[in-house]
Amino acid sequence: MSSPVVTLEQPRVSLCGGSALLLEAEGPLALPTQMGIWNLTDEIRAWPGVLDLQPGMNNLLVVLDPLEGDAEAISARILARWAEIPRERALGRLIEVGVVYGGEGGMDLMELCEKVNLSPTEVVALHSAPEYVIFAPGVSPGFGYLFGLDQRLFCPRRKEPVLRPAGGTVMIGGAQCNLGAPRRPGGPVANPTGWYVIGRAQDVPVPFDLAMDPPNRVSLGDRIRFRVERIEA
Amino acid sequence: MIEVIESAPLNAVQDLGRLGFRCFGIGRSGAMDRLALAAANALLGNAPDAAGIEAQLFPLVLRFTTDTLVAVTGADCGARLDGRLLPPFWAMPAKAGQELELSPPTDGLRGYVAVAGGIDVPVVLGSRSSALRDGFGGFQGRMLQSGDLLPIGPAPARTTRDAAGFGAASPWQALSRPACGDAEPGDITLRVVPAGEYEQFDEPSRAALWAQPWVVTTQSNRQGYRLQGDHALLRVRPLEMRSHGIVPGVVQVPPSGQPIIQLSDGNSAGGYPKIGVVIDADLWRVGQAAPGRRLRFVPCTPALAREAERELAGYLGTLRRQAGYLRRAAA
Numbered sequence: 001m002s003s004p005v006v007t008l009e010q011p012r013v014s015l016c017g018g019s020a021l022l023l024e025a026e027g028p029l030a031l032p033t034q035m036g037i038w039n040l041t042d043e044i045r046a047w048p049g050v051l052d053l054q055p056g057m058n059n060l061l062v063v064l065d066p067l068e069g070d071a072e073a074i075s076a077r078i079l080a081r082w083a084e085i086p087r088e089r090a091l092g093r094l095i096e097v098g099v100v101y102g103g104e105g106g107m108d109l110m111e112l113c114e115k116v117n118l119s120p121t122e123v124v125a126l127h128s129a130p131e132y133v134i135f136a137p138g139v140s141p142g143f144g145y146l147f148g149l150d151q152r153l154f155c156p157r158r159k160e161p162v163l164r165p166a167g168g169t170v171m172i173g174g175a176q177c178n179l180g181a182p183r184r185p186g187g188p189v190a191n192p193t194g195w196y197v198i199g200r201a202q203d204v205p206v207p208f209d210l211a212m213d214p215p216n217r218v219s220l221g222d223r224i225r226f227r228v229e230r231i232e233a
Numbered sequence: 234m235i236e237v238i239e240s241a242p243l244n245a246v247q248d249l250g251r252l253g254f255r256c257f258g259i260g261r262s263g264a265m266d267r268l269a270l271a272a273a274n275a276l277l278g279n280a281p282d283a284a285g286i287e288a289q290l291f292p293l294v295l296r297f298t299t300d301t302l303v304a305v306t307g308a309d310c311g312a313r314l315d316g317r318l319l320p321p322f323w324a325m326p327a328k329a330g331q332e333l334e335l336s337p338p339t340d341g342l343r344g345y346v347a348v349a350g351g352i353d354v355p356v357v358l359g360s361r362s363s364a365l366r367d368g369f370g371g372f373q374g375r376m377l378q379s380g381d382l383l384p385i386g387p388a389p390a391r392t393t394r395d396a397a398g399f400g401a402a403s404p405w406q407a408l409s410r411p412a413c414g415d416a417e418p419g420d421i422t423l424r425v426v427p428a429g430e431y432e433q434f435d436e437p438s439r440a441a442l443w444a445q446p447w448v449v450t451t452q453s454n455r456q457g458y459r460l461q462g463d464h465a466l467l468r469v470r471p472l473e474m475r476s477h478g479i480v481p482g483v484v485q486v487p488p489s490g491q492p493i494i495q496l497s498d499g500n501s502a503g504g505y506p507k508i509g510v511v512i513d514a515d516l517w518r519v520g521q522a523a524p525g526r527r528l529r530f531v532p533c534t535p536a537l538a539r540e541a542e543r544e545l546a547g548y549l550g551t552l553r554r555q556a557g558y559l560r561r562a563a564a
Contacts, residue, residue, distance in 0.1 A: 006472045014429035017510035018538025020480045022429055029475065041256070054255035054478030056502060061255070061478025066513045066542040071535035136476065137258035139500035140367055144258065145476050156473050157504065159488040174473045174504060186375075187368055208257065210357065210369055216257050 011082055013075040019066040023078050025058040029175060031147060033058045034135050036087035038220055043081065049074060055136045055220065057145055057176060091133060092222035097179065097201040099128070099170050103232025105200025107164075112172060112196040115155045124231050126150040127170075127198065132177065132224045141208035142181035143218060149177045157194035165190050170199040170226065179224060181207050202229060234298040235348065237381040238332060241290035243455075246352050246371035246383065248284040250497065251360035260501035261481055262362040262370065265289075265455055265520030266343050268404050268545060269307035273347035275553040276304045276324040276401060278560060283351025283386065284361035286377070288344040289455075293335040295346065298382075302349040302391055302560070303327045306403075308341025308521055324556065325398025326563075341521040350388030365455075365498065390563040399559040401552050404517065408544055411515065413529045420446060421522050423515045424533035424541060425484065430468070430506035434486075438466040442508060446527040447492065453524055455498040460528065465490025466508060476504040482511040482519075484530075494519060514541035 008026050016022045023040075025033045037055050044050055044062060049069035054061040062078065064071060101124045102109040113123055132146035149172065157173045164171075167183030173195030182204045183189070207218045247270065250263025264270040264287050274283045286293070288310065297303070302324060305312040309321035315331045327333065327348075335344050354361050354372050363371025372381055393399055401407075411422040431439065441464035452459040466486045479485075483495045485505035494511060495503070496519065511519060512533055522528060533541075 006474055012429075015426050015510065015535065016428060016478075016507070017480055017482050018424075018426050018512035018514070018533065018535050018542075020510070022477055024429070024475075024477075052252050052255045054501065056477030057475035059475060059477045061480070063252070063255070063480060067539065067546060137256055137502065139258060139502050141257045141259060145502070154473075174475075176476060184368055188366065215358070220256070 011079060013078050015071065016061060019064040019069050019071065021062045021064065021071060021075055021078065023060045023062065023082060025082070029058050029147065031133060032087040034133070034147065035089040036082070036085045038089055040082060040085045043085070044078070047074070057136055057147070089221065092219050094131070094223045094225060095205065095218065096225045096227055097204055098227045098229040099199040099201045100229045101199035101231045106170065106198045106232070108196035109198045112155055112198055116153055118152065120231055123153065123198065124228055126153055127177070128226045128228045134218060134220055134222045134224065136220065138178060140181070141216065143179040143207050143224065144220070146177050146179065146224060149175060151175065155196060161192040161194045163190045164193050164197050168201040168204045169197045170201055171195040171197050179204065201226070234385060235352070235383040236296045236298060237377050237379055237383065238294040238296050239379050240293050240377040242376055243290045244286060244288045244293055244377045245363040245365065246284050246354055246361060246377070247287045247363060248282055248361045250362055251358055251364070251370070254358045255478060255501060258501050259358065259364065259367070260499060261497055262364045263360070263497050264345065265497050266307050266345065266517040268517035269343070269345045270347065271549050272322060272401065272404070272552055273304040273306040273345050274351070275549050276306075276556045277302050277347055277349045278391070278553070278557065279347065279349065279351050279388070283347065284354060285345050285347035285352060288335050288346065289342060291335055291337045295333045297327045297329055297331055297333070299329050299385065300563070301327050301385060302393070303333060304347045305335070305344060306347070307343050307345040308338035310335035310338045310344035312344070319398070320400050322403045323398055323400040324393065326392045326396070342523045343520055348385050349391060350386035353384040353386035391560045392563040394559055394561050399556070401556070404548060407548050411531045413531045416529045417527070420527045420529045421518050422529045422531055423518060424512045424537065425509040425530040426512060426533050426535065426538060428483065428507040428509050431508050433468045433470070433506060434466055434508055435469050437464065442466060443530055443532060446529055449522050449524050449526045449528060451524045455496060457496050457499045458494045458519065458522070460492050460494065462491065466492060468506060474504040474506055476502050479503050480510070482513060482516055483507050484509045484511065496520070512538040512541060514538060514545050
């Protein structure tokens with residue numbers, strides 16, 4: 001059966017510019033694969049010619065020095081290490097957040113229900129059942145991309161981004177879901193997104209604080225569980 | 234200090250950008266025309282990572298509270314120091330009390346102002362760049378406004394041998410223009426490396442990527458440029474992608490088929506298919522492309538990208554060396 005999501009049979013490294021590479025892992029989105037990605041990230045950090053690294057969803061962006069980084073040689077080295085890197089690692093702490101699904105804070109719940117052909121009660125039950133794992137950093141410092149979404153809730157991103165209020169948003173996009181950080185004082189009131197906002201979390205912990213060293217207060221591998229506060233029409 | 238007398242919105246302190254914090258979801262930020270800022274620092278003998286001011290809306294009026302050396306680079310913003318017109322890519326002494334005014338450029342988009350010693354705002358996560366969306370870095374994590382007092386870093390007291398200052402060839406003059414067969418003189422040509430999903434696009438789309446002009450739309454800013462072309466870029470079989478890290482220069486293609494070039498303040502991650510990536514060495518050209526300008530894409534490889542990077546480094550090295558002869562210790 002064909003999947004709506006890209007699945008590779010073999011891992012591959014592709015160019016992400018003249019001086020950046022993207023390793024994409026083989027197989028369906030999986031936790032052991034991601035543990036390998038995290039382990040490889042730690043290892044590659046020390047390689048010469050590598051400036052920065054960013055794990056994605058079963059993939060890894062490797063930013064090279066534009067003058068010194070040899071894309072061809074480093075590609076080969078990444079693939080060789082990927083074949084051997086251990087795919088196990090301890091997970092982090094559990095964070096539990098209460099969510100009000102639907103209503104004003106989850107304005108896209110009904111639209112998502114239509115897309116996936118389920119009732120609001122069913123969507124909320126499926127969404128709040130698993131323990132999600134913070135897989136990869138998101139577009140801004142926060143809780144990142146979460147793994148564990150029930151595939152019955154997979155829903156392609158919108159064709160055109162829409163503006164959605166910032167702060168504690170619980171969203172679904174493609175085969176992924178996430179949790180928005182609390183709105184930063186003075187920060188944007190709304191953000192453009194192609195994802196569906198199905199709820200709003202109450203009392204979200206601050207995930208990133210520059211007054212702390214290191215500033216991240218959640219880490220890749222930490223777990224998140226959504227507790228249903230209520231469902232609003 | 235530099236006092237901001239007047240600043241249109243969107244002007245901010247930038248350096249070459251932030252590296253090493255992608256694991257937190259923090260992208261590069263930094264100057265849109267990094268070459269212009271690097272050139273300003275080279276003219277002044279500053280460290281390459283010194284911060285300057287990026288001006289993208291005008292006017293920008295600054296007053297120096299101390300004697301310093303100032304450089305203006307990037308788009309020719311008709312900079313005037315106490316009314317006296319400075320040529321583009323120019324460095325000269327500024328006296329305490331003098332005012333520098335930048336006006337809208339007739340060609341290009343962004344002007345840069347640097348001073349000897351650099352703008353000495355705190356380094357946050359390895360950089361002085363403004364991360365405006367996340368509200369940190371630069372001057373108090375925000376755009377400049379009138380009344381701001383920007384500290385200047387320590388620098389040896391220097392002036393120029395010629396009181397009128399000295400200039401440099403702009404990179405448009407000094408660097409070779411990427412060759413593109415039927416490009417018109419006003420087109421900006423950019424070298425692009427085919428990216429991960431290039432092969433997923435149908436043959437007419439792949440041909441159109443290289444063959445047709447792409448117009449910069451008004452929906453273009455520091456986050457990214459939305460382009461418009463006659464032939465939309467379509468994939469043979471659209472698949473939902475997994476989110477992955479994104480660097481400035483990535484050319485994403487949303488379902489509309491009209492591409493977006495992700496830039497300095499772009500999302501650090503995303504999931505639209507990427508057909509190609511503008512090489513780092515050509516991103517400064519994008520930073521100076523105003524809405525309405527036509528872009529042309531030219532195929533490139535990592536080896537050619539490194540060669541282009543070496544050409545940039547050569548230009549900056551020459552600038553730095555020559556400028557060293559044109560400055561002298563202040564009396």
